[in-house]
Amino acid sequence: MSSIAELETHLGEVLTTEFEDTPTTxxxxxxxxxxxxxxxxxxxxxxxxxxxxxxxxxxxVEYSIELIIEVMARSGKNQKPAVQRAWExxxxxxxxxxxxxxxxxxxYDALIKKGTKEFFEGVNKTKGCRIRVTVEGxxxxxxxxxxx
Amino acid sequence: MKTAxxxxxxEAVLTAAFTGTxxxxxxxxxxxxKEILSxxxxxxxxxxxxxxxxxxxxxxxxxxxxxVIGPRGKGYKRPTDRAWEIYEVLDQLIxxxxxxxxxxxxxxxxxxxxxxxxxxxSTGCRIQTTLAGTARN
Numbered sequence: 001m002s003s004i005a006e007l008e009t010h011l012g013e014v015l016t017t018e019f020e021d022t023p024t025t026x027x028x029x030x031x032x033x034x035x036x037x038x039x040x041x042x043x044x045x046x047x048x049x050x051x052x053x054x055x056x057x058x059x060x061v062e063y064s065i066e067l068i069i070e071v072m073a074r075s076g077k078n079q080k081p082a083v084q085r086a087w088e089x090x091x092x093x094x095x096x097x098x099x100x101x102x103x104x105x106x107x108y109d110a111l112i113k114k115g116t117k118e119f120f121e122g123v124n125k126t127k128g129c130r131i132r133v134t135v136e137g138x139x140x141x142x143x144x145x146x147x148x
Numbered sequence: 149m150k151t152a153x154x155x156x157x158x159e160a161v162l163t164a165a166f167t168g169t170x171x172x173x174x175x176x177x178x179x180x181x182k183e184i185l186s187x188x189x190x191x192x193x194x195x196x197x198x199x200x201x202x203x204x205x206x207x208x209x210x211x212x213x214x215x216v217i218g219p220r221g222k223g224y225k226r227p228t229d230r231a232w233e234i235y236e237v238l239d240q241l242i243x244x245x246x247x248x249x250x251x252x253x254x255x256x257x258x259x260x261x262x263x264x265x266x267x268x269x270s271t272g273c274r275i276q277t278t279l280a281g282t283a284r285n
Contacts, residue, residue: 079176080159083187087152094149114193115149119176127176 003106004045004061007139010103011065011110012040018096024089032123034070038089041066041132061139064113067093070120072128079119082129086117090131097135102142110137150251150283151192151208158210158279159187165241171234179217185234186213188276209258209280212238217272224264227273235260235275242279255281 008028015038016026024036031037045063049056069089073082090112097110115133122128162173162185171183178184188211195205214234216227239257260277 073176077176077178077180078174080174083155083175087149087155090149090152111196112149112194115151115191117151117190119189129176 003058003103003139004043004063006103006106007063007108008040008043008065010101011097014096014101015040015093018092019089030068035072036085036089037068037070038093039068039070041068057141059141062136063139064134064136067133067135069093069131069133070128071130072122072126079127079129082127083117086129086131090115090133093133103139105142106139107142108137108139110135149192150204150206150253151190151210153251154208154253154255154283155187155190155210161241162238165237166234177213182217183230183234184213184215185238186215188213203285205282205284207280207282208253208255209278212277212279214238214275214277215272217270220266220269220271222271224271224273227271228262228264231262231273231275235277238277251283251285253281253283255279 012026012028019026019038024038025031025034026038026040027034028040030039043063043065045061047058048060050059069086071082071086071089073079094112100107100109113134113136115131117129117131120128120130159173166173166185171185172178172181173185175187177186190208190210192206192208197203197205214231216231218227242255242257258278258280260275262273262275265272265274
């Protein structure tokens with residue numbers, strides 16, 4: 001598996017653990033039936049390579065990944081509770097992903113760079129609040145200690 | 149996110165200002181009220197700085213929507229005049245440099261669009277405006 005795929009999987013696992021025992025489900029893609037979800041959306045990456053002898057080695061990957069928070073409103077009118085819950089979920093994601101994380105031979109950081117909050121109409125004309133954020137970060141090789 | 153705190157703060161300021169009037173301050177949309185001031189969509193961009201501890205400067209914009217509905221057949225003047233009155237109150241409140249504990253921010257109403265609309269039973273005026281600014285710890 002490529003390191004970026006591992007990162008995506010790892011991010012999903014970290015968030016799933018964080019939202020265990022809450023009504024929020026963490027999904028890859030999108031779940032139309034969920035009342036509260038964090039959907040892991042599109043991912044874009046750029047790679048930086050270095051060549052050691054004949055072998056190109058990928059040293060650094062800069063990536064951005066879209067996270068979509070959706071909370072359905074209990075009634076179709078004032079959506080304040082849905083808005084508040086969506087912001088709460090975002091705060092939890094922010095604190096969860098901010099630290100640098102370790103993967104096998106790699107480390108990555110992740111920061112929320114930008115976002116939008118919007119209202120939408122779901123299935124059966126139910127209303128909801130959606131926050132889309134872009135998480136940006138770098139995935140780097142961890143330096144291996146050289147034996148003396 | 150500072151934008152969330154600013155939304156909550158703006159809601160409290162506006163709710164206090166419009167208490168005792170017909171204008172309801174809400175999130176989202178509620179057509180059952182004749183006059184609403186809605187805290188609508190918002191956007192933010194974070195510039196991260198790492199000096200000592202994590203710090204962030206957040207540029208934000210929050211769309212606000214004023215909607216005044218009158219009975220159909222009575223013309224647009226009353227809803228339009230009332231919508232602009234609400235806009236004026238909003239503009240004055242924002243200019244008064246509101247302050248939020250723990251987060252400093254500055255914001256201004258940066259643009260506005262006024263539209264008329266009609267439904268089966270009503271005639272209305274809607275003003276959409278954007279509150280834009282920056283915030284930091």
